Amino acid sequence: MRIEVxxxxxxxxxxxxxxxxxxxxxxxxxxxxxxADLPIEEAEWKIGLIVGPSGSGKTSIGSRIFExxxxxxxxxxxxxxxxxxxxxxxxxxxxxxxxxxxxxxxGDVPAWLRPFHVLSNGEKFRAGLAxxxxxxQERVVVDxxxxxxxxxxxxxxxxxxxxxxxxxxxxxxLLSCHYDIIxxxxxxxxxxxxxxxxxxxxxRQRPDIELRIYKVKGSVFxxxxxxxxxxxxxxxxxxxxxxxxxxxxxCHIAVAPLFTANAYRATRLVTMPEWQGAGxxxxxxxxxxxxxxxGYGRCGxxxxxxxxxxHPQLCAALRYSKKWQQTAASLYGSNKTRSATxxxxxxxxxxxxxxxxxxxxxxxxxxQAFKYVGENNV
Numbered sequence: 001m002r003i004e005v006x007x008x009x010x011x012x013x014x015x016x017x018x019x020x021x022x023x024x025x026x027x028x029x030x031x032x033x034x035x036a037d038l039p040i041e042e043a044e045w046k047i048g049l050i051v052g053p054s055g056s057g058k059t060s061i062g063s064r065i066f067e068x069x070x071x072x073x074x075x076x077x078x079x080x081x082x083x084x085x086x087x088x089x090x091x092x093x094x095x096x097x098x099x100x101x102x103x104x105x106x107g108d109v110p111a112w113l114r115p116f117h118v119l120s121n122g123e124k125f126r127a128g129l130a131x132x133x134x135x136x137q138e139r140v141v142v143d144x145x146x147x148x149x150x151x152x153x154x155x156x157x158x159x160x161x162x163x164x165x166x167x168x169x170x171x172x173x174l175l176s177c178h179y180d181i182i183x184x185x186x187x188x189x190x191x192x193x194x195x196x197x198x199x200x201x202x203x204r205q206r207p208d209i210e211l212r213i214y215k216v217k218g219s220v221f222x223x224x225x226x227x228x229x230x231x232x233x234x235x236x237x238x239x240x241x242x243x244x245x246x247x248x249x250x251c252h253i254a255v256a257p258l259f260t261a262n263a264y265r266a267t268r269l270v271t272m273p274e275w276q277g278a279g280x281x282x283x284x285x286x287x288x289x290x291x292x293x294x295g296y297g298r299c300g301x302x303x304x305x306x307x308x309x310x311h312p313q314l315c316a317a318l319r320y321s322k323k324w325q326q327t328a329a330s331l332y333g334s335n336k337t338r339s340a341t342x343x344x345x346x347x348x349x350x351x352x353x354x355x356x357x358x359x360x361x362x363x364x365x366x367x368q369a370f371k372y373v374g375e376n377n378v
Contacts (some may be wrong), residue, residue, distance in 0.1 A: 005060040006118040007031070010168040019117055036061050038191055038198060045188035046166055059143055061193070065173055066139045074128025074142065078116035084127045085112040095312055102313035103164040105277025106375040109229040109311070121152040122274065129161050138170050145174040145180055153274045154178065158185040159206065160277025165249075173343040183207060211280055212244045213287060218296030224252040224270040235267050239298055244283040246376045250275040251284045255305065257298050264292045264305045282317055287371030289323070305372045318370045328369035 018258040020026060034057040039047060048065075050058045063071055064242065079087050088097045091111070101112060111119060116127060125148070132140065136247050146154035158181040162206035165172060182190065183204035191198050221228075235256035243251040254268040266288060271281035295302040306327070311313060318324040 001040060001065070002024045003038065003061050003064050005034045005036075005057055005064075007033075007060070011060065012369055021353045033273065034060070034193070034196075036191060036193070036196065036198075038065070038189075040189060043200070044227060047162060047185065047187045048171070048181065048191070049172060049185060050175045050184065050190045050191045050193065051179055052177065055175055056175070056193035058193055060238075061191070062141045062143060062173055065141060067138075069139055069369075071141045071143045071175075072132060072137075074300075075116075075124060076131065080115050080117050082112045082115060084116050084119070084130075087116065087128070088131045092134055097130070097134055098312045099316075100133040100164070101127070102311075103160060103277065104129040104133065105153075105273070105275075106130060107271065107276040107311070107313070108273045111273075122149045122157070125149045125153070125155055126137040129157070133161075133164055136168060136170060141173045141174075141175065143175045145176040147177055150274065151178070151180060154181055155184040156275055156278045162186060188205075194227045209248070209278060209280060211250070211283055213284065214242050215274065216240050216242045218254070220249075221252060221268060223249065223252070224268075224272070227273060228268060228270050235265070237298070238267075240276055241284075241288055243280060245275070245280065251281055253288055255288060255292060255297060258306065259299075259301070259303075261306075262301075263303045264297055264301075266305050266307045269307070269309070282314075282321075286323055286372070287322075290375055293372060293374050304374075306369060307372070308367050308369050310367050315368045323372060323374060324370045325373050326368060327368070327371050 011028045014125045036057070038061075045164065049144045050062055052058055059071070085097065085101075088100070098112070101107065104126045106108050106112075106123060108123070111127075116124060117126060118138055125146070132142070145157060149157070174187070183206050186202045186206060189200050190202065218234065218238065220240060220242055221293050235254050238254040238256040240252070240254050242249050249272070251271045252268060253266055253267050253270075255264050266285070269281065269285060271284075275281075289305045289307075291297065293302060297303070307318075307324075309318075319326055330335070
């Protein structure tokens with residue numbers, strides 16, 4: 001495929017225009033041409049990338065790759081009166097929509113309940129990708145891919161999107177002025193408008209994400225609290241752990257003893273939004289489960305760890321993993337009044353006045369319980 005782009009505009013002869021031509025020996029600025037050879041019909045592919053600096057012809061080339069298919073706008077046609085969970089594939093399957101949001105790294109549940117125009121730039125970008133995945137067109141071109149967001153979010157978002165897109169059918173061409181996403185996106189072909197060079201496959205290996213885990217104080221949770229969608233009392237006698245990539249905290253969890261059941265219980269799992277979709281959250285959770293199963297947790301017991309969640313995609317991931325067994329599922333929470341009465345009775349027996357005034361449960365979440373059974377089960 002050969003694409004020839006020719007742009008022409010008026011040749012101005014004002015005083016300032018003439019002076020610019022004289023100073024810089026510029027004959028004219030009214031003509032711009034670029035020819036691109038893209039042999040993309042010769043092999044099967046799913047993801048193509050056109051990359052280069054601004055003004056180098058990316059949009060012009062991208063708009064001509066697929067006939068009669070306009071460039072897809074991630075930021076257009078969002079209803080400001082509805083949350084994004086209601087705007088994405090409104091007639092489609094709920095689990096498909098939440099799965100798309102999680103797969104592109106927008107797993108921050110409170111963000112699902114907000115309208116598009118109030119989201120951050122990174123959240124808007126990922127919401128647009130989720131909508132694109134749900135619509136799943138056979139051929140699509142996306143301009144300004146990752147151009148308006150933080151570079152860390154761009155890299156992780158590119159990787160998460162590519163993994164999900166490759167699971168289905170369809171061809172997508174992404175246009176970007178940033179070269180730092182190439183190794184994360186791993187496209188099937190690349191056209192560099194700066195060098196007018198076409199290449200197949202990404203020869204750069206995707207960087208490894210080195211996750212280091214530390215035991216920390218419970219006060220560290222305040223930094224993760226804005227991204228935790230439940231409001232529960234602090235777990236009793238819990239130990240807290242944080243996962244770090246470089247000098248950046250990316251995930252958090254608390255583990256409390258559940259010795260009456262010869263087990264531990266994990267809670268408050270949080271992965272920071274800019275790292276969602278990279279797989280660090282599940283790696284972190286698996287490590288903490290193995291850590292306690294081997295006897296490194298509180299009191300040194302080699303007990304399994306239980307974990308409860310209502311997040312649809314995390315539930316699906318744990319069910320798929322051989323390291324976890326599902327032990328229960330509930331469509332609604334337990335009776336909060338009964339829990340509060342039990343806690344108050346316990347306080348009275350210990351002579352504590354005005355103790356806990358609340359209880360656990362009383363919600364309507366479809367909570368599912370899982371048990372970590374370990375690496376030896378794989």
